[in-house]
Amino acid sequence: MEKTNQNTSYWEKSLLSYDYLVIGSGIVGLSTSISIKEKSPNSSVLVLEREVIPTGASGKNAGFSCIGSLTEVLDDLKTMSEKDVVSLVETRYKGLQLLRKRLGDHNIDYKQNGSYELIDPKSDFAKDKKALLKHIEEINDLLKPVLKGDAFSLCSEEETASFKFSPKICKYLIKNNFEGEIDTGKMLRHYTDLAISWGVHIKTGCKVMEYKDDGVGSVSVKVFNHTLGQPIEFIGKKLAICTNAFTKELVKDIDVVPGRGQVIITNPIPNLHLQGIYHFDEGYYYFREKDGCILFGGGRNLDFEGERTTEFKSNKKILKKLDELLKEIIPGVPYTIQQNWSGIMAFSSTKDKKPIINQHSKNVYLGVRMGGMGVAIGSVVGKILSDMMLDDHFSMNTHPSFLRSKL
Structure with a gap:
């Protein structure tokens, strides 16, 4: 026996x-x-x-509660049917509602301040404002049966300017009214x-x-x-x-293909006025305020092969780029990086x-x-x-x- x-x-x-x-x-x-x-x-x-x-x-992410940015949804429509894209957003939205219902917004520091997508001046989306507004209208109509409201809106020039982002990085800001932030710890x-x-x-x-x-x-x-x-x-x-x-x-x-993500967080920055969550380059970069600090992560697209790993290590090339981009995005704001870490996500080998x-x-x-x-x-x-x-x-x-x- x-x-x-x-x-x-x-x-x-x-x-x-x-x-x-x-x-x-x-x-x-x-x-x-x-x-x-x-x-x-x-x-x-x-x-x-x-x-x-x-x-x-x-426990190693940036604390974003996302349903998808405008450019991400538009990119998904290139390879997925409208039905599946709507279902994808619906699943994310309902999943967040279940999370909030189970744990309570107060217990997870949930704040629905919205998210903002920075549109690069060099991107195709920045070259034709009328086309961009048409995309926003079309995607809002597509998602409205699930979200019961308009997800996206183009911020005014005055509102965009109030964020004081570098014009080299941001020409337009697109707000998503259904995204928020949490404390993942x-x-x-x-x-x-x-x-x-x-x-x-x-x-x-x-x-x-x-x-x-x-x-x-x-x-x-x-x-x-x-x-x-x-x-x-x-x-x-x-x-x-x-x-x-x-x-x-x-x-x-x-x-199942691992995808490592690099994240940095600055020291507390006096008089930092930054609400909501922010992302650009189809979501490959993202940042937010947390406890008076700026948390910034992403850059996996700089080294896809190197980040296909389950090893918890730093990628110096990506960390250097995050530091450079943060200086560009918010010029003239002095900071030091107090901590960095990596988390391991999982993706398909296809789209x-x-x-x-x-x-x-x-x-x-x-x-x-x-x-x-x-x-x-x-x-x-x-x-x-x-x-x-x-x-x-x-x-x-x-x-x-x-x-x-x-x-």
């Missing part, structure tokens, strides 16, 4: 057995575990987190507290070595026990893998923006590849994943077409 969990006691067996196992305690993993408890309160749920705190994208703390209040067990420092689906009614997950010097196994009926960019460590044959939400095997389910939009869609992805795990007659046809096509 094969021995498992040698050196664990008879009493500890109950600590290793659960109804549902979840790998990853970021937004998707926590949402999945809470959603399971909401539908099945008496079920036991365990979340396994590889590090002391979740270390991927959920507070979000993760309150999401974790909410999961615990539902009776979800969360174990940190548990890097999963491997999992095994017996193809009948159970799945085992192997984690190394450093004190015993050997692996131990957790047993569950079903398993959710919510590891985003790190999924290939457990599931080899999957289209496919859909997350992967599927049943990978009999008892194993995947909710991964958030495409850099985990804050917006992570909660709803976790909810859908829990529905799949609990409902034998589950159908994706009840969910937006953006999520259900080609899954």
Whole structure:
């Protein structure tokens, strides 16, 4: 007879057995575990987190609650149908509403001051104001059935000038009325507290070595026990893998490409008047105010190949560019960079923006590849994943077409 969990006691067996196992305690993993408890309160749920705190994208982003900029939506329409683009925006919008409803705006410092897209004077959008206004009108009409209002508006020359951005960087400002900002540290703390209040067990420092689906009614997950010097196994009926960019460590044959993002934050700047969130170059660069500092990130498009990694390291080329751009965007404002970090997102190898939400095997389910939009869609992805795990007659046809096509 094969021995498992040698050196664990008879009493500890109950600590290793659960109804549902979840790998990853970021937004998707926590949402999945809470959603399971909401539908099945008496079920036991365990979340396994590889590090002391979740270390991927959920806690390392810029705290943007985005549904998509004008230029991003226009770019999506080049490769996606209008129906799928509307569904994509709807999914982000509904995901943010679920996040806010669960945690409360106060608890996550949510502020809907809107977002602003800086239009580069050298871009095609800046060359024809009439065409730009027509794009805004067309996209507003396209999205109005979902958002119930106009998403985009062109700021007046006076309002644009009041921001004092360098004219070399910004000719026009386009406001998005449906985007906001959050404190992602507070979000993760309150999401974790909410999961615990539902009776979800969360174990940190548990890097999963491997999992095994017996193809009948159970799945085992192997984690190394450093004190015993050997692996131990957790047993569950079903398993959710919510590891985003790190999924290939457990599931080899999957289209998940890591995308590292670099972020800097300045020292507090006296008399800094900067509300809302800002982005440019189709969202590849973004900045905001936080606690009197300027947080600035992006630049992945400068080194796509170098940033396709799960290593948490700085990219000197990108950090140098962020510093240069910040000096250009807000000229004459002295600052020092007090901190920089990187976070790892997950994308498709193609232009496919859909997350992967599927049943990978009999008892194993995947909710991964958030495409850099985990804050917006992570909660709803976790909810859908829990529905799949609990409902034998589950159908994706009840969910937006953006999520259900080609899954």
